[in-house]
Amino acid sequence: MGINLEEGLQFDHVKKTYRNGVQAVNGITLNIPKGCVHAFLGPNGAGKTTSLKAALGFISYEGTVRWDGKPIEENRKQVVFVPEEKRFYEHWTLSETLKICTQMDTRLNSEKMQAYFHFFELPTKKKIHSFSLGMKTALYLSLAFSTEAEYIVLDEPTSGLDPIKRDDVLEIIRQRVIEGKTVLYTSHIIPEVEKIADTFSILRHGLVVYTGNLDGLKEKFRVFTFSKEAWQKQKAPKDVIVTVNQNQVSVLTDSDDAISLWNKEKDCFCEVPTLESFFQLTIRGERHV
Amino acid sequence: MPIDIRSPVPAYQQIKISVKEAIVTGRLKENDTLPSIREMAQEMKINPNTVARAYRDLEQEGIILPKQGIGNIVIVSPVIVRQSLIEELVGELSLTMTKLKKTGIQFQEFAKVVAKVWESI
Numbered sequence: 001m002g003i004n005l006e007e008g009l010q011f012d013h014v015k016k017t018y019r020n021g022v023q024a025v026n027g028i029t030l031n032i033p034k035g036c037v038h039a040f041l042g043p044n045g046a047g048k049t050t051s052l053k054a055a056l057g058f059i060s061y062e063g064t065v066r067w068d069g070k071p072i073e074e075n076r077k078q079v080v081f082v083p084e085e086k087r088f089y090e091h092w093t094l095s096e097t098l099k100i101c102t103q104m105d106t107r108l109n110s111e112k113m114q115a116y117f118h119f120f121e122l123p124t125k126k127k128i129h130s131f132s133l134g135m136k137t138a139l140y141l142s143l144a145f146s147t148e149a150e151y152i153v154l155d156e157p158t159s160g161l162d163p164i165k166r167d168d169v170l171e172i173i174r175q176r177v178i179e180g181k182t183v184l185y186t187s188h189i190i191p192e193v194e195k196i197a198d199t200f201s202i203l204r205h206g207l208v209v210y211t212g213n214l215d216g217l218k219e220k221f222r223v224f225t226f227s228k229e230a231w232q233k234q235k236a237p238k239d240v241i242v243t244v245n246q247n248q249v250s251v252l253t254d255s256d257d258a259i260s261l262w263n264k265e266k267d268c269f270c271e272v273p274t275l276e277s278f279f280q281l282t283i284r285g286e287r288h289v
Numbered sequence: 290m291p292i293d294i295r296s297p298v299p300a301y302q303q304i305k306i307s308v309k310e311a312i313v314t315g316r317l318k319e320n321d322t323l324p325s326i327r328e329m330a331q332e333m334k335i336n337p338n339t340v341a342r343a344y345r346d347l348e349q350e351g352i353i354l355p356k357q358g359i360g361n362i363v364i365v366s367p368v369i370v371r372q373s374l375i376e377e378l379v380g381e382l383s384l385t386m387t388k389l390k391k392t393g394i395q396f397q398e399f400a401k402v403v404a405k406v407w408e409s410i
Contacts, residue, residue, distance in 0.1 A: 036338055171334075178327050178337050194294050198336045215299035215339070263387050270387055272297035 006069040008033045009055070009151065009184065014063035016050050016206075024050040025061070026206035032184060032199070034068075034150075037177055039193040040186040042203035043283060048186040049084065049155055051203070055184075056081055056153065067151060077107065080144045084155040084186075086136040090129035094122055094139070107147040116142035120165065133160030145172055152176060154185035158192060170196045194275045202282050209282055217278055220254040222262075223271045230267035241285035252281040291334045298381055300335055304343035309352070309374040313367050323353060323361040 009032040016025040025047040032038045040048040054061040056079065057072040067075040088097065094117060102110045117124060120138035122131075131139070137160050144152055152173075158166040173183055173196055187193050193200055194214060201211040226234070231249040239255040252273065253259060262268055273281070292300045311317040323329070326344065330337040344361055347353045352370060353361045389399060 037336060174330070174334070174336065178330050195334075196336075198338045214294070215301050215342075218297055218299045264390075266391050266393065269391070270384070272384065274295065 010066045012064045014054055016054055016061045024206055028208055034182050035180055036198040037183040037196050039197040039200040041200055046203040047206040048203055078150040080147050080149045081153045082140045082144045082157055086140050088128045093127050094124045109146050113142055113146040137161055152183045157185055190276045218272050221273050222259050223273045224251045224262045225269045240288050241281055243281050243285040300339050301343040306377055309370050312370045313374055317363050319363055321363050
């Protein structure tokens with residue numbers, strides 16, 4: 001099946017080098033189809049937020065990003081964004097914020113917004129400076145969920161939320177996707193990504209080191225754990241990512257040859273990777289190709 | 290029933306298994322309509338794309354047929370589905386069996402253990 005370039009979000013060789021010479025994004029090419037939740041995973045400084053900022057046109061960059069085939073400038077109405085840093089006019093109350101926001105952004109549906117405020121139990125008469133981080137996050141999300149924009153971009157959307165509210169937010173995201181919206185978000189919380197993402201990309205040093213889905217991991221990949229001695233007896237295997245951890249060696253592979261060989265090997269233990277173990281091994285491990 | 294995301298069994302496969310189980314146990318009969326992709330996504334707390342993939346597979350296996358305006362219809366009898374359900378569930382066992390084999394267990398010993406568990410169920 002060919003990729004429809006008129007639909008979805010496309011990153012094509014996106015690079016960003018800051019003035020101080022730091023290369024934050026090193027050439028990302030990625031297709032995010034419409035109607036899915038795509039998560040950017042990666043350690044701090046991997047280029048997650050910079051990639052989002054480039055896609056949103058907040059910073060200059062090399063390469064191209066297209067939203068349904070168009071640059072962001074021509075499609076901004078179809079995109080909402082929740083930044084990691086939640087900034088508001090702190091001396092406004094929630095109802096003042098609601099009033100001014102709906103005047104400024106005609107996409108906002110004030111009934112929906114009020115329903116979300118109620119849902120997140122946000123006090124309408126209190127000034128925003130009295131809000132906790134979780135409440136500010138909930139307020140930002142209420143705004144983002146109250147438009148009919150096709151794309152919802154969220155940078156660490158659940159920061160400061162308690163576990164119950166976090167699950168609620170994931171349910172809202174899922175609901176929006178069922179309605180046909182597309183969600184792109186970054187997260188540090190892997191169990192959250194596991195619950196909600198259709199597809200994910202793991203970023204490291206400004207590059208996408210893996211992109212795929214959770215079912216694909218479970219089908220194709222295996223993690224074999226060897227003792228150091230047992231590992232030394234193995235002959236230079238290919239297509240593996242090796243992580244040495246005290247007395248154990250964890251080997252991640254999707255090579256059919258390696259999998260069928262080690263399935264018969266008595267000196268190792270085989271597991272289906274979880275997203276957490278896959279993430280750790282891809283970030284820390286050393287590639288043998 | 291919600292999907293177990295942490296399970297080593299891929300989510301789309303868990304959906305296929307639960308549909309096949311529903312047919313084999315008679316909760317879904319021939320000519321019945323499956324819940325829509327949206328309904329299933331909501332009920333199982335999973336993304337619609339994963340449900341769509343499971344339904345595509347079930348269609349390819351000749352178990353369901355999409356009919357415009359109606360939905361996905363069950364087109365086979367429980368007898369036929371039973372065999373493919375068995376194969377799918379045995380597939381789930383293979384990882385555990387790989388682990389068992391590595392312990393050096395012999396087939397006869399394994400069979401005895403299986404018989405013992407079987408009796409206790």
